Amino acid sequence: MLDEEQVEEVFRRLSEAMPGRIRCAKGPKGQPDAFRSCIACMLSAQSLDRNTAAATKALFKLARTPRAMLKLDEPTIAAAIKPAGLYNMKARNIRAFCAALLERHGDVVPDTREGLMALPGIGRKCADIVLQFTFGTDTIAVDTHVHRVCNRIGLTSAKTADRTAEQLEARAPEWAFHEGHFWLIQLGKRVCKARSPQCPRCPVNDLCEFAAPLRA
């Protein structure tokens, strides 16, 4: 893994080369409140953005609050969210999430990672995304792009996105927490693509561990 100075330098360069929060922040699938952000995040697991958007739209046409959602039975929810895949499991999770939210928090979504992750269906990624986009908390949410680029560069050395998130929290400089998610995600989408990383035009190619053989 890169040392502290190198980690800082990676974030400094990304802050100059990649767009930040203001220009690309839309929130989790554009949802306006914490409850709908959580649901959209749950639907996005292993689903393409356009399928998640279709499922989210269909579901919120039927119900927009935890109470209204619980009035729908599982097959009705599953049918609405079918485009997002894993619909039976997701329908079960959505009902369990709504029931727990009402019971424990009176339908107010908690604004802490611990509180969010204690709810059914909410893992670290969803919790961090909701914290970052809905509550404005500075945290680097780790999706598939962020996970890939962090481990290629050597910012982290982790097999799972959750572990990457823990390591980033410990290793990234504090000033990078506000926009780090956006810089890393844009690097992953524009340059460090899953199948074809564009190393020669990458702003951190002289530091990146994955690209080290290219420098030899």
Ligand code: SF4
């Ligand atoms: S140098 Fe290559 S592998 Fe490393 S971050 Fe850049 S594009 Fe990805």
